[in-house]
Amino acid sequence: xxxxxxxxxxxKVRRRVTTGQAExxxxxxxxxxxDRTQPFExxxxxxxxxxxVLEIGSGMGEATAAMASADPARDVxxxxxxxxxLGNLLRLLEDGGLTNVRVLExxxxxxxxxxxxxxxxxxxxxxxxxxWPKARHLKRRLLTAEFADLVATRLRRDGLLHVATDWASYxxxxxxxxxxxxxxxxxSRERGARPVTRFEQRGWDAGRQSHDLVVRRR
Ligand SMILES: C[S@@+](CC[C@H](N)C(=O)[O-])C[C@H]1O[C@@H](n2cnc3c(N)ncnc32)[C@H](O)[C@@H]1O
Numbered sequence: 001x002x003x004x005x006x007x008x009x010x011x012k013v014r015r016r017v018t019t020g021q022a023e024x025x026x027x028x029x030x031x032x033x034x035d036r037t038q039p040f041e042x043x044x045x046x047x048x049x050x051x052x053v054l055e056i057g058s059g060m061g062e063a064t065a066a067m068a069s070a071d072p073a074r075d076v077x078x079x080x081x082x083x084x085x086l087g088n089l090l091r092l093l094e095d096g097g098l099t100n101v102r103v104l105e106x107x108x109x110x111x112x113x114x115x116x117x118x119x120x121x122x123x124x125x126x127x128x129x130x131x132w133p134k135a136r137h138l139k140r141r142l143l144t145a146e147f148a149d150l151v152a153t154r155l156r157r158d159g160l161l162h163v164a165t166d167w168a169s170y171x172x173x174x175x176x177x178x179x180x181x182x183x184x185x186x187x188s189r190e191r192g193a194r195p196v197t198r199f200e201q202r203g204w205d206a207g208r209q210s211h212d213l214v215v216r217r218r
Pocket of ligand 1: 010011012056057058059060079080081082085106107108109127128129130131142197198199200
């Protein structure tokens with residue numbers, strides 16, 4: 001899924017789904033899935049007016065479902081390119097009876113640019129983005145200055161961008177991009193109430209530490 005604006009892919013293409021995930025995708029996407037070619041109107045999509053959280057790269061969705069369940073007053077848009085993960089998330093949404101989450105299978109940069117209106121987001125979460133640790137792959141990292149600029153236009157004033165990574169060099173990149181960005185001010189370097197994610201646990205198992213950075217749009 002490459003774009004004319006930014007041809008560098010930030011993810012590996014892995015689409016092999018289990019039978020259960022395929023069944024969930026077929027049955028539940030009509031209920032929870034959005035069509036990126038349709039105009040996005042939050043009140044229509046969620047059937048109410050509530051603060052909107054964008055989660056980029058929801059992975060297998062356990063943390064997404066847990067956070068949405070714990071925070072029913074806010075709506076969540078989970079954007080992911082990993083089809084099996086979306087299938088898993090859909091099952092979790094159904095099992096939890098969650099009504100405040102919708103999913104979109106797309107490159108989040110395109111969703112930010114083409115789908116979401118300016119100032120529409122209360123919070124953007126980027127939890128454990130693909131680390132791309134090799135020098136020749138650094139250009140694939142999601143969190144660039146261009147990405148930070150784009151997110152700033154979609155966040156409302158005082159909206160938050162929360163980034164977490166278990167790669168020290170990516171944490172340093174997040175600091176470099178966000179801590180001195182004129183659109184943001186640093187709020188916290190704590191994890192807050194977010195649950196442990198699947199990739200975070202993998203990082204811990206491998207001996208890495210989590211680094212959080214929360215910035216507020218001025
Ligand atoms: C390392 S995983 C982390 C998943 C989850 N947040 C966690 O912590 O367990 C990163 C996820 O981001 C997704 N991803 C990478 N680039 C993306 C993009 N441009 N748009 C949407 N999702 C993306 C990948 O498909 C992958 O599932």
